[in-house]
Amino acid sequence: MIFKVFKTMVSLGNKRYTRLWPLVVLLTLVVILIWRNLQQARTLTLPRISRKNFGKFLFLNDNETSSSGLSSTEDYPRDQLPEELPFLQPLIETRERSPRTLELQKLVNCRNRPLRFQRLQHGEYWLLQNLVIGSESQFMGCAESITYTTNGDYTFFDNLEMVAERWQAPISFAIHAPGYDLNSTLDAIQYVKNCLPGSHYINDYVTFHVYFSNLHMPVYVPLNEADVLNWPYKCMEENGTLATPPYTQVPREAMYKVKANLTYPINVGRNIARQASNTHFIFACDIELYPSVGFVEQFLDMVARNNSVLALDPKQPRRVYPLPVFEIEAGQHVPENKAELLDLYRNGLAQLFHAKVCPTCHKVPQQQLWMNRAPSVRDELKLFSMTLRRDKFRSWEPFYISDNTEPLFDERVTWEGQSNKRIQNFAMCLLGFEYHVLHPAFLVHSPGIKKQPSRKSGRLKYAKAMTKFIKSKIEPEYRILYGNTTGCTT
Ligand SMILES: *[C@@H]1O[C@H](CO)[C@@H](O)[C@H](O)[C@H]1NC(C)=O
Ligand SMILES: *[C@@H]1O[C@H](CO)[C@@H](O)[C@H](O)[C@H]1NC(C)=O
Ligand SMILES: *[C@@H]1O[C@H](CO)[C@@H](O)[C@H](O)[C@H]1NC(C)=O
Ligand SMILES: *[C@@H]1O[C@H](CO)[C@@H](O)[C@H](O)[C@H]1NC(C)=O
Ligand SMILES: *[C@@H]1O[C@H](CO)[C@@H](O)[C@H](O)[C@H]1NC(C)=O
């Protein structure tokens, strides 16, 4: 086109056409303007077309998007939100919102933000945050849902389908993958995304974050989501039988983590998963704990029905909303609602979580009343009882819904050291948090009832040292940081 214009211009050098020159300049300007407008229109419409696969689009077409400043995902300091990104913001603002969502968003005053891939440093750990993004979760409104935040390594993947199917809302999953465990993690991600009957729940909702210590670098690290989605996987054997999940294949002693004698940094994973969520309410949970069905809608309906279940006045003590936790005998169907739970309970097939191992860790206030209260026909969610984590409940380790403003988990504590939730609850005791137990929602641990831990358990030697460290170092620190409230213990 430019060549043509040039040719015309040469022929216009002719004297008798000189008075046409201004016209030509004007025409060229018009053409340039139209062309620019078209370019802009194109960049604005492109993402709308591929909204579901936007994550893939963003990274596959590095060259295409670089002109609009998107190819660099590294330019934003952590937690600085990409509000000004021309692509993402219109998308999140055009997602349809229900009246409840709009009302709740005004009530809690939260801001919508899309999930996007970032490489971050987290202490000694490298973090690939939002490496694979759930398609529904990416543009989820901040008041539209609740994020189940959890952690694990690839050996925990067998719980994911159950959690995703029951939760049906965003899941933020932080995975510890040092050294070559990262390869097995990619095998596991591809398998759960492609080979399970419930894979679509995982694709819709689960966002995967991968982290590893800089002292235990993998040789290979995927550069973007597309690299993960292109990782080879196998759902079927050649003879037509279903392939066994790769995460059940690798023997424990072959794991990089075990070979390198690493402990599991559970609280690092917990914090990563929390900090990566884009909803106002979160549920920091362990992945073996399955929520009762329909919980997210029940909770948001409860808040919409009665705003004062939230502590909206900054002068009120802050609140979290625990769910009672149960365990059931191996082989039993995981109960979906309280009626099914009661059936098992009355037949001696369900009991309070850790009833034998640590009876005070999961006992909820007025346990018996909770059990006896009839579930309403519509399973309407209510605040059941309020308590502080002290006195009889001083070693309570509840799992609760929160607005993600409670203290983070102390990252010096490992899974092997146990007590990994107690410190956070200690801080919350010092801060005067109220625990409002919900009814009739609950959690069920992956079937199989835990017996007394064996004496030989490798965790014991860690646990003893950790308890000492907590008492002598962590507890005094927290009393200085959070206030020296009496009656609180770790
Ligand atoms: C981007 O452009 C570079 C150089 O032109 C090329 O080597 C690379 O393959 C391109 N990448 C994509 C994703 O198209
Ligand atoms: C992990 O995967 C990468 C990329 O495919 C490969 O180069 C590497 O050899 C693998 N490592 C192991 C231990 O299999
Ligand atoms: C199919 O192949 C797998 C692995 O190659 C093997 O474990 C399984 O027993 C085979 N099944 C049948 C029915 O041959
Ligand atoms: C493994 O770690 C523990 C605790 O840090 C240490 O006592 C032990 O000596 C280590 N073993 C090896 C083989 O590195
Ligand atoms: C709303 O919730 C508050 C706090 O739990 C409670 O005191 C109040 O009775 C509830 N109101 C209604 C109408 O249920």
Ligand SMILES: *[C@@H]1O[C@H](CO)[C@@H](O)[C@H](O)[C@H]1NC(C)=O
């Ligand atoms: C907290 O208070 C107790 C007594 O009330 C006191 O013995 C202790 O030194 C205090 N700790 C800190 C860190 O101020």
